[in-house]
Amino acid sequence: MSWIAKPRVAHPGLPRNELGLTQRDYEGRMSTLCAGCGHDSVTAALIEAFYGLNYPPHRIVKLSGIGCSGKTPTYFLNQAHGFNGVHGRMPAVATGAAGANRTLTYVGISGDGDSLSIGLGQLAHAIRRNVDLLYVIENNGVYGLTKGQFSASADVGSTAKKGAANMQPPIDPVLLGLSLGVGFVARSFSGDKEQLVPLLQAGLRHRGFALVDVISPCVTFNDHEGSTKSYRYTREHLTEVADADFVEPKREIAVSYAPGESIDVEMHDGGILRLRKLAEGFDPTDRDRAYAHISERLHRGEVLTGLLHVDKGLREMHDVAGTVDVPLVEVPHGDLCPGSAALDALQESFR
């Protein structure tokens, strides 16, 4: 495949991966998200992950639903086919595409609204079907694109909100995934590249459905009930100020902490998110223990990060279905059409 070796000119100084490509070759268009949006950090991590894995960009397929998160596939892998479908239905499109061509690498980007509200059924069934797909939730607790309504996920920025959360329990995609028998599930934070990049890479390499929940703060609408800096407050304030559309430019929140440790991250609105990185000895193969561990930490107000569970024994969709190894899209018509003689023979039974 001669054209792989043809990275776009120049940049002689930039490092190259095994394919001779630079990180540039894994980039996309300029982001149009708010300055400082966590999603842009996830984009950067994805670029690094693909680059590091030496994947030829055009053999990757990137998919998404609708939302700020849904836009991000435009911002990486310019040389990959992308599909920005309808809200909450990316899993089905990914299933169809992966069904058609099992030899490509699939990465789906979703939001917490996209995944846990409108798309919950599709997410659950893609997990159950074990489609070979890296599924990233850019989880910010709000509907970013439609301007900050609450989403069904935990209000990740607020520890103070825990009491209220008990009233209308937030949906935790990790616990949900575990209860559905997911074969790979991890959690990380958008600003923690050290942890996120390898997790994404592990998810990409996992054969089957890999769920990575990335807490990715919305710098514009991140909000918590009760907090005076919350969106609720802002909104009421805005109503007063008629049509104000001012969005304060913010900076990305970056963190770095060691395995086994916890860290308090201050969000843009002043809320505190407590992350705890899995200790190094943690055994992610026992699904029930992982569930118990995560849940227990959640009760303590801590969000566990890391590779939470992996089960290499699960067979992915095609293996279960017994599909041929060659991608269906490449099977020639001659191998699919039984021809006129077979039709004549068959029709004897219709008499």
Next chain:
Amino acid sequence: MSWIAKPRVAHPGLPRNELGLTQRDYEGRMSTLCAGCGHDSVTAALIEAFYGLNYPPHRIVKLSGIGCSGKTPTYFLNQAHGFNGVHGRMPAVATGAAGANRTLTYVGISGDGDSLSIGLGQLAHAIRRNVDLLYVIENNGVYGLTKGQFSASADVGSTAKKGAANMQPPIDPVLLGLSLGVGFVARSFSGDKEQLVPLLQAGLRHRGFALVDVISPCVTFNDHEGSTKSYRYTREHLTEVADADFVEPKREIAVSYAPGESIDVEMHDGGILRLRKLAEGFDPTDRDRAYAHISERLHRGEVLTGLLHVDKGLREMHDVAGTVDVPLVEVPHGDLCPGSAALDALQESFR
């Protein structure tokens, strides 16, 4: 309310409940399900449950989706309003009705296809919203009404299938509900009236969403991979015999066993279902321990039955929303419409 005291004539010998009603007054039309269908046993249990609770029938609302299960509300409570909506969307209709009138009792009947495939998102969000509703899944592992396709729930009749189930993990509504923070969840077997009736009653009395998963064998299409008596086998066999539509009449499977014990139930197709009744001392208030316990038993091939988890602290939808106590349907228009003076005043701000 004079008309409550007017039970339909005769049957002087029949016992009466505190309202002076006989069990007849809680019945519905004749069932059109297959002879021996588990769903009919659930219907009978519901009739007994309502009768025993002395609920006035017309103050109950019964709802369902589509399926054999979806038909069952026709077979109980002739004097209650019923709503048989569209496939998988009963939770939304129930939410709306309960939203309109918080003083009625709501019971929703669903199937495993209705709840765990097409309706999974709605079920999850009704749980999250904690609608005051008894939600019964008549779980038979198949799509009965459309003639026996596999559903997303465990193939409850087959222990032999466990290995395969690991490949495309069945969705267990109880574990799913727990991961979503459900406030009341129980499991039982259609043929175990002793256990089922009190569980239904407890669910009815629970303020908020009460999920009762009832294993309810489909006598016609119950099927298991690998079993020679399975539907798969039957279907292939049927293809041979052209258009045969013969459905063998079967009898209801009834069981009786003590708390703490397990029992092996032979299904119509010869498969074995192992039920274990919760021991009497089990504390259902700890959600995580309940999860662990159920999951562990599932690994051992046992289906735990009983009241698995209850959390009385959760506030139901209206309480969270702060709705007035009087049902919204009864608030007079005068209390809703601010009138012309208010409109004039308001419009000053639109200038």
Next chain:
Amino acid sequence: MITTPQPPAPPSGARVNDVALKIGTVNGTGSASANGLLRRAIFRMGIPVSGKNLFPSNIQGLPTWYEIRANGGGHTARSRSFDLVVAMNPATYRRDIDEVRAGGWVLHDSSWPLGRDLLRDDVTFLGAPMAQMCADNFTGDRVRILMKNIIYVGVLAALLEIDRTVLRSLLEQTFAKKKALLDSNFLALRLGHDYAKEHFECPLPVHLAPMDENRESIIIDGNTAAALGCIYAGATLAAWYPITPSTSLVDAFSHFCGRYRKDPETGKNRYLIVQAEDELGAAGVVVGGGWAGVRSFTATSGPGLSLMGEFIGLAYYAEIPCVFFDVQRTGPSTGMPTRTQQGDIQSVIYASHGDTKHIALFPADPGECFHFAVDAFDLAERFQTPVFVVSDLDIGMNDWVIPRLEWDDSYRPDRGKVLDADELEEIGTFFRYLDVDGDGVPYRTLPGTHPRGAYFTRGSGHDRYGRYTEDEEGYTDVMDRLDRKIGSAAPAVPAPVLRASPDGRRASLGIVALGGVDRAILEAQEILTAGGLPVDYLRIRAFPFANSVGTFLEAHERTFVVEQNRDGQLRSILVTEVPFPGDRLESVRRFGGLPLSATDVVEQIQEKLGERTRLESSVPGTFA
């Protein structure tokens, strides 16, 4: 398709090979196989025949009917009245007996007496103690239930002169490996036959006699034929959610895949069938598959169609080939799941919010289901758009006699404009939505082919270069091209079929229709013409409409649009899409869930014409 009627010479007072028969039973009792046996035997006798199953939306214990029409003249549409009714279900005695034509016969189980109130003077009651015969001759509930069905087959064999050798050989085929069952069946058949011979005047004046009309025919339902079309078209990805009456289409596809689609070396599958969690999921999988380059399809019915709306709009706007089978049932909402209708025509053609229009094919019988399935995949890829094959329960699930299916081995799928790696290597830049050839159809690329083929597919505003846009110009440009593109499919889709008035006279009256009402109309056309009302008939087979539709309308003073829905949906689309005065188009409709009969058409047209003159031949069943 319709051969000239060749009625065998009838003995005086008798009618041969023109029988309408109805059998009323209870579902779940195995009567379906007995009825199938009857229908196949008549077919093997060389007589054109149809079998229509009226079954409840339920699994066991409710009334179900099977209607057989055998007609030497090839008229196999539903008949509204019956020469002979087999009344096996006491719960429906009343209505079943009502449906016998004056002078007809009722066969019933005389093990128990028939209520006196059920009797009619103008029909002959034939009682055979069938339950009793079962009890006397067989043991075990199961066998007794099943054999009662075969006994009535035996009785009918005698009454109608159905060839018993044929019946026996069919039973032998079925029970080749089950000797005991075969013996029981033979016995039951004989019991019924002998009882009839002994107690009734056999054959009835209305009966059957061997012909040779079926040499080149098969008997098949539309869903099976459509599934076979998918196999031959090379479809490899099916995603679906079960729903009556489309389920059997995917079942049949799965069955044929097992037979024709195993890799001979590895035994692995050259197909993937995804039973999705719902219809939204099914539509999404099909869109994803079409986008990635395979021929993908789903099959559904009304409620599923409504759920697929959002994805259909995406496929239209993002130009993704995929195929939707809509096997219509009676709507709206859940409606009557086991009854037929043509109620989705409008919903299909304009499916999804915003400006959309879809290519739709309307097969009239299982033969067209097969061929249109293949066409649908070609059209979908050629025009890069979702294509609908719209049939209905009557076509999809009932048994139709049609000419043998032909397959041309030189067929090659039309993949449309897909650029491969070499082509991409050559061109400078690839723009997904650019109208390079001026025909409204852009080029597409498949994921994984070449970095230069990469683009971003989206359902949001985009311009001809595939760039996101919120600008009027870039947006309108693409939308106008889409309109041209779909319009340009008119000459490519199956053309309308004209059947001029059979008497050769120039007719001032026209009939326009689509789909499964065809046989009823062909029959009605003969009746009308015979009755002095020559009428031309144009059968539309696809949307967008060919020019000949407009020409036909212009050429006739009055045109009746015959359809099986309440609102005259085809008529609506005609007045919308063909610049033609709506007041010259009149609706002829019947939409209560049953297949259309010629009588329905004749009566309504007569009424519209204000002609009260009774046409002698207007009642099917009296037409030889």
Next chain:
Amino acid sequence: MITTPQPPAPPSGARVNDVALKIGTVNGTGSASANGLLRRAIFRMGIPVSGKNLFPSNIQGLPTWYEIRANGGGHTARSRSFDLVVAMNPATYRRDIDEVRAGGWVLHDSSWPLGRDLLRDDVTFLGAPMAQMCADNFTGDRVRILMKNIIYVGVLAALLEIDRTVLRSLLEQTFAKKKALLDSNFLALRLGHDYAKEHFECPLPVHLAPMDENRESIIIDGNTAAALGCIYAGATLAAWYPITPSTSLVDAFSHFCGRYRKDPETGKNRYLIVQAEDELGAAGVVVGGGWAGVRSFTATSGPGLSLMGEFIGLAYYAEIPCVFFDVQRTGPSTGMPTRTQQGDIQSVIYASHGDTKHIALFPADPGECFHFAVDAFDLAERFQTPVFVVSDLDIGMNDWVIPRLEWDDSYRPDRGKVLDADELEEIGTFFRYLDVDGDGVPYRTLPGTHPRGAYFTRGSGHDRYGRYTEDEEGYTDVMDRLDRKIGSAAPAVPAPVLRASPDGRRASLGIVALGGVDRAILEAQEILTAGGLPVDYLRIRAFPFANSVGTFLEAHERTFVVEQNRDGQLRSILVTEVPFPGDRLESVRRFGGLPLSATDVVEQIQEKLGERTRLESSVPGTFA
């Protein structure tokens, strides 16, 4: 609604109170409040004015525009060219400058030089160093970004003679509790104003002057007005899923509920708002609520509408009152979420598979949004069916001057035929779908009322007694009644509005339209008439159509159907539902996402008439 034009006497060469202004900025920079300030100030000067926001589907950093049209004659439709453009966003300089009419002005930030290639000979460039002024006078990024907006307001105040006292009092109102901010705003306003006075010839020949046209008017957007209608109608249950451009309707409802719907004693809520998990859920909640007896509604846009199809069909067939607001955006699929269109008309009226037809109301402005919202609930309960209020982004989210809303305190909700416990006690048996009164509308009961009122609601086949059916007769009977029922709503829905040709001559040309294109058409009608082409205009306000629609069509030789979609959807429905020749109905369409302007109408009609004669007054902006 339109008062007779009273243009103030213009000084020679100048134009007063006829200004079209466009401001190009970047979203997220707070320009929206500055623009609102301008628009409100002009309103307070007594001049009819509209404000149209063209914003991206994005939160921060992309181009956004605000268009203000102030017109003493009341013509506030969009103008396609502008007297003055405020170009604050270098990324869109090119296109913004292109949109200035010859002889117009460009105001830009001269802190940095303007590229030479951007210059035009025929417009005047007015440079003000606004960023520089901010840097010099304010500290902090936040304030500097915000104050730049107020500076251009100040400049405009000078250029156009906008009343500064009004501006200041508006600022005072807004920042009543934030002294520091208020001071900054005052300063910025003065900086801009003074700079203009010093450097430009003020006022421009095209400018504003106080009038008294708005004494009885308010300025409001349609979503706010519709929400208010829901409050006044007594709606208590709203279920929704966020989607542009309908979100602000539920936001406003929530806001008003907080204000008007607290129980004074307990502080509890006399309403329930459910943010559903998706549109299927929202529709289901609304159906459940309507069934249980409350006035319930949802608001959505195209993609949501597609997802609601199944539930809409259920509500139609099971006869459940509920209200759907469809605030249309540009389709198909995700389309352009922040652009307007009339693309869902057909999807709404025939929503869901099977035979369905829905009552739909088409407000033309926020005033009608308010009143039609109230009507919708009355109609829904009276006819026991889903009712749609179909507006669009332009109506729903933009600022319109309309006459003050009036409320009649004697209003009582029309709950339709609902039986209470006493009535049920009296009647023998209750049958849900029985046409007792012969008007097609049966009686209903609410759950919990009385055991005798109990019945089983279902979307599957049912007969007039509410019993499940699979029979042709029972089914057809109900379906035919449904058709009559919806048809019978024609006289009950808002009647069409006729505006005869303004010159009083009998016109042979007609215009038919619906919804938000109204103002553009009224203006076009004046232009056409003035240009010698008298034309009558009928605005349809609801479906089913009143008889007068047919009468109007008959009365005109040629009728132009003006609409904002590609496929002429209103025209389609007209030819379908009104027995009228389609070839006398011609389409005038523009559907690229922008509000319609009079020029669009005039140009297309002229072209269709083959009149190449330039009408002098055909360009809005030259019409005083």
